[in-house]
Every structure is written in C-alpha cells, then in structure tokens.
Amino acid sequence: MRGLWHLAWLELKVFLREPMGAFGTLAVPALVFFGANLAGTSIAPQRFAGSEFARTGLPVLAATFMTITAVLSLMTIIAIYREGGILKRLRATPLRPLTILMAHVLVKLALTAVTLVVLALAGRRFVALPEGVSMVSFGAALLYATACLLSLGFLLASFVPTARFAQPLGALVLYPMVGVSGLFVPVEAFPPMLQRIAQVLPFTHAVSLMQGIWLGQPWTTHLGDVAALFATAVVCSALASRVFRWE
Amino acid sequence: MSEPTSRRAVIKVDGLRKTYGSLVAVANASFEVLKGEIFGLVGPNGAGKTTTMECVEGVRRADGGTIAVLDLDPLRDAAQLQPRIGVQLQQSHLQKRITVREAMHLWAALYDRPAADGDRLLAQLGLAEKRDAWFMTLSGGQQQRLFIALALVNEPDVVFLDELTTGLDPQARRAIWDLVRGIRERGKTVFLTTHLMEEAERLCDRVAIMDSGRVIDVDTPARLVSRHCPDRLVVVATDAADAAIRFGSIPGVSRVNLVDGRYEIEGQNDDLTTAVIQCVSAHGMRVSDFRAVTPTLEDVFLALTGHSIRD
Ligand SMILES: Nc1ncnc2c1ncn2[C@@H]1O[C@H](COP(=O)(O)OP(=O)(O)OP(=O)(O)O)[C@@H](O)[C@H]1O
Ligand SMILES: [Mg+2]
Numbered sequence: 001m002r003g004l005w006h007l008a009w010l011e012l013k014v015f016l017r018e019p020m021g022a023f024g025t026l027a028v029p030a031l032v033f034f035g036a037n038l039a040g041t042s043i044a045p046q047r048f049a050g051s052e053f054a055r056t057g058l059p060v061l062a063a064t065f066m067t068i069t070a071v072l073s074l075m076t077i078i079a080i081y082r083e084g085g086i087l088k089r090l091r092a093t094p095l096r097p098l099t100i101l102m103a104h105v106l107v108k109l110a111l112t113a114v115t116l117v118v119l120a121l122a123g124r125r126f127v128a129l130p131e132g133v134s135m136v137s138f139g140a141a142l143l144y145a146t147a148c149l150l151s152l153g154f155l156l157a158s159f160v161p162t163a164r165f166a167q168p169l170g171a172l173v174l175y176p177m178v179g180v181s182g183l184f185v186p187v188e189a190f191p192p193m194l195q196r197i198a199q200v201l202p203f204t205h206a207v208s209l210m211q212g213i214w215l216g217q218p219w220t221t222h223l224g225d226v227a228a229l230f231a232t233a234v235v236c237s238a239l240a241s242r243v244f245r246w247e
Numbered sequence: 248m249s250e251p252t253s254r255r256a257v258i259k260v261d262g263l264r265k266t267y268g269s270l271v272a273v274a275n276a277s278f279e280v281l282k283g284e285i286f287g288l289v290g291p292n293g294a295g296k297t298t299t300m301e302c303v304e305g306v307r308r309a310d311g312g313t314i315a316v317l318d319l320d321p322l323r324d325a326a327q328l329q330p331r332i333g334v335q336l337q338q339s340h341l342q343k344r345i346t347v348r349e350a351m352h353l354w355a356a357l358y359d360r361p362a363a364d365g366d367r368l369l370a371q372l373g374l375a376e377k378r379d380a381w382f383m384t385l386s387g388g389q390q391q392r393l394f395i396a397l398a399l400v401n402e403p404d405v406v407f408l409d410e411l412t413t414g415l416d417p418q419a420r421r422a423i424w425d426l427v428r429g430i431r432e433r434g435k436t437v438f439l440t441t442h443l444m445e446e447a448e449r450l451c452d453r454v455a456i457m458d459s460g461r462v463i464d465v466d467t468p469a470r471l472v473s474r475h476c477p478d479r480l481v482v483v484a485t486d487a488a489d490a491a492i493r494f495g496s497i498p499g500v501s502r503v504n505l506v507d508g509r510y511e512i513e514g515q516n517d518d519l520t521t522a523v524i525q526c527v528s529a530h531g532m533r534v535s536d537f538r539a540v541t542p543t544l545e546d547v548f549l550a551l552t553g554h555s556i557r558d
Contacts, residue, residue: 006356010342010349017344017381085339089394092306092334093357094326246306 003095007103015107024073026115033062033119056130057183059123059138060210064183066115067146067206070108071153072170077104078157079166088247097244098237101154105147112146113139132216141213145206148229151236152202158243177203182211202232254281257317257405257436258303264311265298272298274460276312280405280438285431287447288440289544290457291556296440297337299457300409303438304334316405330358333403335394337410337440343383347374347393350382351400358401368396371426373419387414395423399430406430408439412446424450444544444556454544458552468544475550476542479519483527484509484536493530497522509536 016022036058078100081087090100116139129135156173160166180187180194181203187195198204205225212222219226258280265273273295280286288296301307303314305321305328314321319328341350347369355362369375372392377385385393391414398406411427412420427450430437441447447454448468455465464471483494490510494503499516512523520539527534548556 002359003353003357006353010345010353013349014342014344081342085336086341088306089336089339089341092304092329092332092336093354094329095357 001096001099001102004099004102004106007095007099008106011103012107012110015111022111024069026118030062030115030119030122032065033058033123036061037123056211056214059214060207061183062119063116063138063142063210064178064181064203064207066112066142067149068174068178070112070146071149071174072167074104074108074150074153075157075160075170076163076166078154079160079163082157082160082245082247083163085247091246097241097246101151101237101240104154105150108150109143109147113143116142130214130216133214137219138210138213141210144226145209145229148233149202149206151233151240155236155240155243158240158245174203177201178207180204181207183207202229205229205232254283256280257282258286258438259315260299260303260312261314262312263299263302263309263314265295265302265307265309271460273302273309276455276457276460276462278455278462278465280436281453282436283431283434284452285427285437285439285450287451287454288438288457289442289444289447289454289548291442294457295460296442296457297409300407300438300440301336304332304407305329306334306336330360330401331404333398333401333406335398335406335408335411337413339394340390341382341393344381346379346381347385348378350393350397354397354400360401362400363402365396365400368399371422372396373422388416388419391415392419392423395426403435405436405438408437410441411439412441412443420446442556444548448544456544456548456551458548463551471544471547472542473517475547477515477517478542479514479516480540481512481520481523482509482536482538482540483512483523483532483534485527485532485534487530487532490532493526493532494523497526 040053078087087100120135153170156170157166160169180190180198180201182198187198187204187208190198205228209222209225209229212225213219256279260279261277263273263276264271276295276299288299290296298307302309303316303321305316305325308322316328317331321328345353348365351365351369355365366375369378372395374389374392374396377389382390382393391411395408395411398408408427412423415423424446427437427439431452439451451468453465453467454471456463456471464475466474483490487493491503491505494500494510494512497512497514497516497519499519499522500512500514502511502513504511504513512519516522523539526532527537545556
C-alpha cells in the first residue's frame with residue numbers, strides 16, 4: 001500500500017480543481033434532499049412535516065444518493081484514467097490496483113462525509129434527528145456502506161469499455177438494485193422470489209443498515225447487514241484485482 | 248566503446264512473439280542489451296518496437312518466447328523488477344490537473360530507493376519554470392520531457408525510453424541526448440526506440456534493426472554499416488591528367504566514373520577516403536572539390552529490407 005496516502009491526497013486536490021468536482025458531489029444529494037422537502041412542504045406543510053417519509057425516508061434517501069453518486073463517480077474516474085492511458089502509466093510503477101482503488105475510496109469517503117455534514121447542518125430546520133439517534137452513528141453507517149459499495153463500483157469499472165459508458169452502465173446496475181432495496185417499498189412487501197433476490201443485493205443491506213440506525217436501532221440488530229456489506233467488499237475487491245484492466 | 252561480449256546482459260529477449268488477433272505485431276525477436284550501454288531498437292512505424300519494449304517492461308503480456316530483465320521475469324517478478332526500472336511510454340497521460348511538481352513527488356513516494364534530485368532533473372529537462380503548471384497546460388514536448396523525468400525519478404538501473412525525442416525541437420532533442428549519455432555515464436543501461444536513424448547512429452552504442460515484427464540484425468552502427476553497406480564513394484574534382492588511371496589503381500577501387508568533371512571513385516575499402524587523399528597528395532593533384540559519401544544506417548536499412556524506412 002506504498003503511496004496510498006500520497007495518492008489519495010493528490011487525487012482529492014486534483015478532484016477539487018475540477019470545475020464541477022466539488023459542486024457535483026454536494027449538489028446531487030442536496031437537490032434530492034431539499035427538492036423533496038420543498039415539494040412536500042409546499043403541497044401539504046402539516047401533513048408532510050409529520051409524515052413517515054419526512055421523518056425516516058428522506059434522510060435515508062439522500063444518504064443512498066450520496067452512495068450512488070460516489071460509486072458512479074468512482075467508475076467514471078477509473079474509466080477516464082484507463083481511456084486516457086493514466087492507468088497504463090501507473091502500471092509500470094510499484095502501484096498495485098488495490099492501492100489505486102483504496103486511494104479513490106478514501107477520496108470519495110471524505111467527500112461523502114463533507115456532504116453529510118453540510119446536509120446535516122443545513123437540514124436541521126427541516127428534519128429533526130429522532131430521539132436517541134446520533135448523527136455520528138448515522139454517518140458511520142453511511143460511510144461504511146459507501147466504502148463497501150465502492151468496491152462494487154471498482155469491479156464494474158473493470159468492465160466499462162470507455163468513459164462514456166461508465167455512467168449508463170453504472171445506472172443500469174445500480175438503480176434496479178436501489179429499486180428493490182427497500183428504500184421505497186419495504187422488502188417484506190415483495191413477492192418471495194423478489195425478496196430473495198433483494199436479500200443478495202448489497203444495496204438492500206446498505207439501506208437496511210442506514211434505515212435502522214436512523215430509527216434508533218442498535219448496530220447489533222444489523223450485524224447481518226454489516227457482514228453482508230463486508231462480504232461484498234471482500235468479494236468485489238478480490239474479483240476486481242483479478243479482472244482489473246489497465247488499458 | 249568496450250567490447251560488448253565481455254559485459255553482462257541486463258536484458259535477454261529470446262524468440263519473443265506477440266499477436267493482436269490475426270495481426271502478428273512481433274513475429275520473432277531475439278536480442279540482448281548489455282550493462283551500461285545505450286541500446287536502440289530502430290525501425291519504421293508499425294515495426295513492433297513499442298510492442299517489444301512494452302513486453303520487456305512487463306506492461307504487456309507476450310504470447311511466446313522468454314524475457315529476462317536483470318535476471319527477473321517482467322510479469323512474474325514485477326514487484327521486484329518495477330523499483331529497478333524507469334519507463335517512458337510512447338503514449339501516456341497524467342491527471343489533467345496534476346502539477347509537474349506533484350507528479351514528481353508522487354513518483355518519488357512510490358519507490359523505496361532514494362529519489363533522484365527532482366529539481367535538477369526538471370532543470371536539465373527545461374521544465375523548471377513549469378513546476379507549478381497543470382499537466383493539461385503543458386505543450387506536447389513539455390509533457391514528453393516530464394515523462395522522461397518521471398522515468399528517472401527512482402534512479403533506475405535500466406531506463407526504457409520509447410520514442411524519446413518525438414515531438415521535440417532540435418534544441419530539446421540535443422539536451423535529451425546529453426541527458427541519456429549522462430545516464431550511461433552513471434553506469435546505467437538505456438533501452439530506447441526511435442525511427443530516426445540519425446538519432447540511433449549518434450546516440451546508441453548498439454542498435455537492433457527491426458522490420459515487420461522481426462529483428463533483422465544487431466550490432467554497433469559502424470559495424471552494421473561496414474557489414475551491409477561496404478560500398479564507399481569518394482567524389483573528387485580535379486583537372487590533373489591521367490587522374491582516372493591513378494584513382495583506378497588504388498587498392499579496393501572497383502570503378503571510376505567521370506561525371507560533370509568530377510571523378511566518382513567507388514570501392515569496398517573501409518579506408519577508401521584515406522587512400523584517395525594519399526593518392527591525391529602523392530601525385531600533387533590540384534583538387535577543386537572533394538567529398539566522401541559514407542553510408543548511414545538509413546542505407547543499411549534499405550539494404551536489409553529492400554525498402555526505405557519512410558515508406
Ligand atoms: N493494442 C493494439 N491492438 C491491436 N493492434 C496493435 C495494438 N498495438 C499495436 N498494434 C499493431 O501492432 C503493430 C506494431 O505496433 P507497434 O506499436 O509495436 O509499432 P512501433 O514499431 O512502435 O511503431 P511506431 O514507430 O509507429 O511507434 C502495428 O501494426 C500496430 O497496428
Ligand atoms: Mg512505437
């Protein structure tokens with residue numbers, strides 16, 4: 001893992017120098033969060049503020065979008081680096097593929113953490129933190145889930161032929177997963193077959209973990225989700241370092 | 248130049264083969280690069296130079312043959328080999344918004360060994376004023392020079408330079424030649440490719456001539472020339488009587504033509520020029536023009552392949 005911190009720090013700086021870099025990361029989850037709030041409160045202020053969705057759905061929805069944004073942007077960056085020959089140049093150095101992955105994971109986690117803090121500060125007026133829930137605990141759940149799912153993005157990035165395909169391919173894989181993750185409809189409401197599929201998809205466990213922590217459940221209730229996400233990270237990283245293409 | 252056979256081979260390539268689908272990029276390449284020499288792989292576009300070099304670097308997987316660099320397998324022993332080599336690829340990029348200084352620092356951080364003096368390298372390569380410029384704002388030649396600097400950051404034992412002076416102006420080209428000679432002075436080995444025969448002739452201790460995926464011959468430029476282009480030509484303009492007879496009796500001269508008042512003296516004698524000068528002075532000839540035409544690697548290539556390198 002030589003060069004990891006150096007590379008991560010550099011990648012963060014390079015990312016922030018991009019015109020849309022910092023803005024893009026912050027904007028999408030913020031738009032989801034404030035957009036839904038604005039729509040909800042302008043239609044039926046009383047009903048919305050007290051609704052189940054405003055109290056539990058919205059924060060988890062915004063958090064899930066942070067994860068998706070991070071994964072898609074990781075895929076895009078790897079694809080751009082491959083297409084541009086940057087990965088090929090790094091190949092002739094002692095850098096390992098996993099070090100490159102880890103560096104980008106660190107950058108994405110840092111940006112996700114910043115987004116969360118900004119949303120938490122700005123969103124205090126709209127959404128009250130439920131009784132007995134700590135923002136730190138929720139943040140930890142978000143970052144853990146994101147870290148594990150980024151390995152999935154890295155694996156997918158190995159199959160993206162060009163940078164142009166990164167976003168569509170990522171969306172094609174991620175959005176159906178999110179659709180059946182229990183974010184919109186509880187998994188228990190699905191037919192048995194779909195439930196079983198949902199159970200093996202990592203996003204289901206990410207959503208379950210974040211929802212649970214937001215609702216004040218202890219981490220011990222979600223050890224299964226934690227383990228499933230960890231397994232995702234291990235399997236995807238192992239596969240990715242085998243099928244990783246430098247060019 | 249010391250006798251090559253007495254030195255150790257740091258790169259051994261035997262029967263290298265690489266195909267892309269049905270296209271045979273390298274059919275059969277065998278050669279050795281000796282410690283402390285500047286070795287050039289020369290040939291026209293598409294000859295297979297880059298493919299060969301990238302297989303040796305471990306950036307590409309060969310389909311056949313064996314490769315050893317510093318007695319290591321470039322792919323299997325990559326972890327041991329990579330710290331000891333420096334690579335400049337023919338085509339590559341860095342992050343658009345990384346600065347020259349940041350790239351140098353990152354590269355230095357990737358290696359265990361003490362890094363080269365980055366500032367000196369940049370100054371030598373004429374990049375000192377560009378230290379804080381983003382990669383995307385560098386000109387093509389400046390990017391090229393940065394990649395050469397990166398290849399040298401870890402003080403490698405073997406340096407690979409693929410088309411090292413492509414896109415550089417004559418001044419930068421000369422500076423890089425000096426830099427490469429400096430690398431050799433420090434006992435390191437340089438393996439480079441070029442399609443400029445002049446560059447190969449002036450810079451390389453030995454060259455391998457490559458065409459259509461094959462290495463046709465390997466030797467010092469001088470020996471390649473005398474082996475494949477033994478014909479020498481000396482042109483002398485003189486009004487001396489019986490010059491034709493005198494030139495014709497020089498040992499090794501095969502033909503003397505009189506063209507536009509100039510004698511074209513052809514022969515296979517490596518010392519033909521000396522012999523003609525001696526003849527001229529021995530007979531006190533008045534000479535108004537004198538020119539020795541020596542074949543170059545360009546001519547060697549033509550003789551070996553039947554086509555010119557630019558075709
Ligand atoms: N990735 C690739 N996929 C398919 N064909 C390739 C690939 N890389 C090279 N080739 C082909 O292999 C042959 C040799 O290419 P190579 O790049 O080794 O030539 P070269 O001698 O370096 O040429 P140049 O002087 O233009 O750099 C060419 O015909 C080229 O089209
Ligand atoms: Mg080439």
